[in-house]
Amino acid sequence: MMTVDLYKILEVSPNASQEDIKGAYRRLAHKCHPDHNPGNAELEERFKHVTMAYEILSDPSKRAQYDQFGTVRPGGVGFDRFGSVADIFEFFFGGGFGGGPFASSRHRPRDPAYSEGEDIVETITFGLKDVLTEQQVTIKARRLEPCPECHGSRAEPGTQPTTCQQCRGSGMVSSTRQTFLGVFSTAAPCPVCRGSGQMIESPCKACRGTGVTARDRVVDVTIPAGVGNGTVMRLAGSGNAGTGGGRNGDMLLRVRVSPDPVFEVDGPDLLAKLPMAYPELVLGADVVVKHLSGDNVRVKVPRGTQPGDVITLRSQGLPRLTGAGSGDLHLQVELDMPRKLSRNEKQLLTSLLELNGKKGAHAGKPRKLRKPQII
Ligand SMILES: [Zn+2]
Numbered sequence: 252m253m254t255v256d257l258y259k260i261l262e263v264s265p266n267a268s269q270e271d272i273k274g275a276y277r278r279l280a281h282k283c284h285p286d287h288n289p290g291n292a293e294l295e296e297r298f299k300h301v302t303m304a305y306e307i308l309s310d311p312s313k314r315a316q317y318d319q320f321g322t323v324r325p326g327g328v329g330f331d332r333f334g335s336v337a338d339i340f341e342f343f344f345g346g347g348f349g350g351g352p353f354a355s356s357r358h359r360p361r362d363p364a365y366s367e368g369e370d371i372v373e374t375i376t377f378g379l380k381d382v383l384t385e386q387q388v389t390i391k392a393r394r395l396e397p398c399p400e401c402h403g404s405r406a407e408p409g410t411q412p413t414t415c416q417q418c419r420g421s422g423m424v425s426s427t428r429q430t431f432l433g434v435f436s437t438a439a440p441c442p443v444c445r446g447s448g449q450m451i452e453s454p455c456k457a458c459r460g461t462g463v464t465a466r467d468r469v470v471d472v473t474i475p476a477g478v479g480n481g482t483v484m485r486l487a488g489s490g491n492a493g494t495g496g497g498r499n500g501d502m503l504l505r506v507r508v509s510p511d512p513v514f515e516v517d518g519p520d521l522l523a524k525l526p527m528a529y530p531e532l533v534l535g536a537d538v539v540v541k542h543l544s545g546d547n548v549r550v551k552v553p554r555g556t557q558p559g560d561v562i563t564l565r566s567q568g569l570p571r572l573t574g575a576g577s578g579d580l581h582l583q584v585e586l587d588m589p590r591k592l593s594r595n596e597k598q599l600l601t602s603l604l605e606l607n608g609k610k611g612a613h614a615g616k617p618r619k620l621r622k623p624q625i626i
């Protein structure tokens with residue numbers, strides 16, 4: 252992402268004094284001011300940027316904040332969350348660039364009931380086994396829906412919104428400022444009607460003028476196989492209702508997958524440990540293991556397998572969310588070392604040791620050590 256440097260915009264160094272900044276602004280604002288360059292969109296844009304940069308850098312506390320987060324100081328943290336000057340401005344002043352001091356003259360009054368619905372977040376918890384197949388889930392959610400009395404208009408049924416006295420219905424108020432550059436006229440959304448141009452004199456009693464009421468809803472959702480812990484599914488438009496033409500919020504379903512006592516998850520792959528007895532590893536063995544699905548799966552352990560070796564069963568992992576097949580199941584072989592032996596086993600193992608010459612006459616011969624493997 253582009254990095255914005257407010258100092259570069261004002262053509263000053265990061266060490267510039269407040270006087271330097273003021274001087275640079277005066278010079279650039281004069282050069283780029285739309286009144287001096289009618290119809291020049293590029294300079295008008297530049298003028299906005301210069302003014303926004305000045306609004307931040309001329310305020311010592313905002314400048315300090317910007318310096319702390321910005322790229323202007325050596326070793327500073329990247330300002331990458333901001334893609335534009337407008338982003339920075341919004342960060343410092345909030346409220347959206349559109350409604351800020353540069354709200355354009357294109358602004359039109361909106362429905363006085365206009366508001367966008369907020370998203371609602373619900374969490375669904377699954378066991379790991381549930382992830383193997385598609386799941387039907389019923390979600391009970393409380394959400395805001397249009398008020399059945401006023402249908403979201405916020406006005407008591409039978410009444411009409413009236414024209415805002417402050418802005419006479421235009422939704423904008425203009426003010427003139429005397430600055431060292433001359434007299435500026437700026438237009439901003441009307442603070443009384445919040446830019447709608449209208450006032451609701453008799454708010455709807457049923458919803459207390461909010462236009463929405465809370466309803467408990469039951470939503471049936473099909474969750475595809477292969478969701479992971481942290482997957483978020485979005486049901487567009489199923490969140491809180493917007494009013495006055497504002498869009499509805501979304502319902503976000505956050506999936507939580509409980510840890511499984513046996514299987515670890517690595518993306519679409521499953522990992523588990525496979526305990527094997529020493530003779531099985533030495534001689535090789537065909538064994539049966541219980542898969543996450545509950546099915547029995549045959550595993551061929553080759554002769555001479557070492558503890559720590561991994562046997563991979565292709566496509567025996569979790570289904571991929573994209574529907575493109577499944578991950579693998581990786582079984583890490585572990586030596587299952589008995590702590591107790593029967594008399595018979597003890598005799599057999601003693602014979603084995605004698606056969607290998609590691610007991611009796613040769614037992615005192617020094618062992619060769621090996622370099623450990625650092626993993
Ligand atoms: Zn209502």
Ligand SMILES: [Zn+2]
Pocket residue numbers: 415416417418419420421422423441442443444445446447448449
């Ligand atoms: Zn107004």
